[in-house]
Amino acid sequence: MIYKPFQDLSLSTLGMGNMRLPTNEKGTIDRQKAKEIIEYAYHNGVNYFDVAYRYHGGEAESFVGEVLSEFPRDSFYLASKMPGHMMNYVDGKLGFQGYLSDFHVDSISEIFEEQLQKCRVEYFDFYLLHNVCETSYDFYTNEELGVVRYLLEQKKAGRIKHLGFSSHGRPETIERFLDHYPGIFEFVQIQLNYLDWSLQDAGKKYELLAKRNIPVIVMEPVRGGALANLPEKSATMLKEARPESSLASWAFRFLQSLPNVLVVLSGMTTLEQLKENIDIFSKDDAATKEETALLFKAANAMGDFVPCTGCRYCVEDCPQHLDIPKLITMYNELTFAGKRTLNFTIGGMKEEELPSACIACGACQRVCPQGLPIPEIMAKFADGLK
Ligand code: SF4
Ligand code: SF4
Incomplete structure (x- = not known):
């Protein structure tokens, strides 16, 4: 496994995303298979584990926390997120939106305390505001509610080691948020892959973060598996250039060529995927300039492809x-x-x-x-x- 320095830490360049753990016929986490995957990741050099309040309908935090509790607390880094993108604050009252609108909490601290408890930890190594975007911006910057203020207090108390945010927002929104809270966020998690480089302006987001020396954690590196199952024309281009390489490995090697990328989170559903990814992230085999140009060409050839990531939020x-x-x-x-x-x-x-x-x-x-x-x-x- 290749590691990268982050302040005084050494992070595995492959991180374990826990949004797509294997599930059973009831749609809940297949505990046996998922445990095997997380344990294999841990024993084979992955030290960054990412969860969020609502992954797997709220089950991911307690499940991942349970599995990781077998290991010494200082041997892994755990990240979770405040679900402000699903919340609102109206007339001094906190609420959830959409399918969670019947769900009640009285305060931000209630959520944070619940997360620590579910994850069986006393602190989060990494903690993020979940999806700072155009629709959640006002929530996260509401001074009366004070989400960021509260999280900074938790950081001061040692219950958060590093504070950041994830975003599916526009580059301008990310920039505006960083300017609103200068010097507060130590890392940013964005959706980054060679298709979204232009499609979702991920290239602009990457560049603006690199310019500010803010490391990037990558989500959706293979776009929910879509970049591992390309339309025939694009797949042929890549297969002809490197017949021995899988399509997924092209997507990961593209990210390895970007120096400001710190950790690439992959939501792995099977042990086979995990093994292949560990193998990819154990070798320094970043895409060359020519290969990157070919990837952008393959992305353009996808035409009307609808870039759904399979996140199932909808x-x-x-x-x-x-x-x-x-x-x-x-x-x-x-x-x-x-x-x-x-x-x-x-x-x-x-x-x-x-x-x-x-x-x-x-x-x-x-x-x-x-x-x-x-x-x-x-x-x-x-x-x-x-
Ligand atoms: S269509 Fe649904 S599953 Fe696909 S990216 Fe949008 S919310 Fe996620
Ligand atoms: S798929 Fe159609 S019916 Fe279902 S939420 Fe979307 S617009 Fe409504």
């Missing part, structure tokens, strides 16, 4: 209970390979599971961190199936 808000990420995967298949390959899958689905069941209410689009026009995609998909 699913719980859908009144029609549509499996939106699954439908988007199918839509991408329809776009690239035509209807014929989809017939079998579609044939096994009920009317109410098809894109035509979408009522265009827009609830999904409001919570999608990628800003995808989901109702429009569902309508196009439904048309394409006629």
Whole structure:
């Protein structure tokens, strides 16, 4: 494993994301398989573990905390996040939004204390404001509520070692937030990969953070697996250049070529993925300038590809209970390979599971961190199936 220095720490360049742990038929974490993955990561050099308040419906923090509690506390670094992107503060009252609107807490400290308890730790090595973006900006900067003030107090008390934030926001929003709290945030977590370099302005975000000497933690390095399953034209370009390399390894090697990237978080669902990733992050094999140019060319060749990351934030808000990420995967298949390959899958689905069941209410689009026009995609998909 390759390690990088961060202040007085040495962090594994591959970090364990815990948003996509294996699940069972009930949709909850498959404890046996997930434990095996986390333990294997720990024993094979991964020392950065990332969770958040609502990963796996709120189950991830307690599960990961339980598994890591077997190990000495100073042998791993644990990161979690304040879920302000799902909250509001109206007339002095805290509340949750969307599918969590029935969920109540009285204070920010109630959430933070619960997180420490669930994770079975006395401090977080890394703590983040979850998704500082256009819609959460006012919440995080509300002085009366004082989220940042409270977290700085926890840092002073040694309960947070390093404070940062994650963001799916625009580069200007990230810049504005950093200016609002100068010198406070020690690292920033962004969605960064060779497709989003232009598509989501991730290149601009990376450059602005590098200019300020703020290290980057990467999320969605393979875009929820999409960059490991490229459309044929793009896949062929990469396969011809390096037949022995997997498509996922191209995405990781691109990130290895960026010096301001500190840790690459990968949400690994299987032991095989983890083993392959550990192998990639054990060798210094960063993409060359020519290979980076080829990657950007492959990204451009993806055409109408809908870049859903499979985060499933949208699913719980859908009144029609549509499996939106699954439908988007199918839509991408329809776009690239035509209807014929989809017939079998579609044939096994009920009317109410098809894109035509979408009522265009827009609830999904409001919570999608990628800003995808989901109702429009569902309508196009439904048309394409006629
Ligand atoms: S717009 Fe369609 S897919 Fe989105 S939440 Fe509404 S019904 Fe579900
Ligand atoms: S549509 Fe958006 S919110 Fe839904 S799974 Fe895809 S990226 Fe996530």
